[in-house]
Amino acid sequence: MSETKQHQQKNLSSREKFIQSANRGKLLANKCLRCAHIMLETIYYCEKCSGNKFDSVEYEGIGKTVTYTIQAVAPEGFEDTESYAWVVFRVDNAPFRASGFLPGVKSSKDLAIGEKVKVVGFNPNHGLILQKI
Numbered sequence: 001m002s003e004t005k006q007h008q009q010k011n012l013s014s015r016e017k018f019i020q021s022a023n024r025g026k027l028l029a030n031k032c033l034r035c036a037h038i039m040l041e042t043i044y045y046c047e048k049c050s051g052n053k054f055d056s057v058e059y060e061g062i063g064k065t066v067t068y069t070i071q072a073v074a075p076e077g078f079e080d081t082e083s084y085a086w087v088v089f090r091v092d093n094a095p096f097r098a099s100g101f102l103p104g105v106k107s108s109k110d111l112a113i114g115e116k117v118k119v120v121g122f123n124p125n126h127g128l129i130l131q132k133i
């Protein structure tokens with residue numbers, strides 16, 4: 001009988017680091033060492049120059065809603081949520097947008113474009129979890 005052992009990784013993956021930051025209300029980004037372009041940590045190659053060497057930069061997970069889509073049926077893992085919005089928001093003081101899940105939005109009356117949202121956590125299936133400020 002063979003035994004499979006899971007090796008504990010010493011270095012956290014990009015995704016794990018991103019999740020840890022999200023759980024602290026932050027957004028982890030990568031700054032390309034070649035062209036200084038800044039992207040979310042979850043992107044592995046620079047969008048501008050295809051470089052793959054980065055510095056980590058952390059931003060406050062706060063921004064303004066740019067656009068959103070209301071989903072009437074919650075996806076798996078959110079069965080307790082009646083409805084939610086998939087929100088794209090422009091991150092304050094950062095040169096990029098991010099997107100996440102904002103529970104409790106039933107109609108366009110519940111969320112305005114330009115309204116402030118913040119990152120409050122991370123769901124492994126659905127990504128960033130947001131809250132209205």
Ligand SMILES: [Zn+2]
Nearest residue numbers: 032035046049
């Ligand atoms: Zn680059």
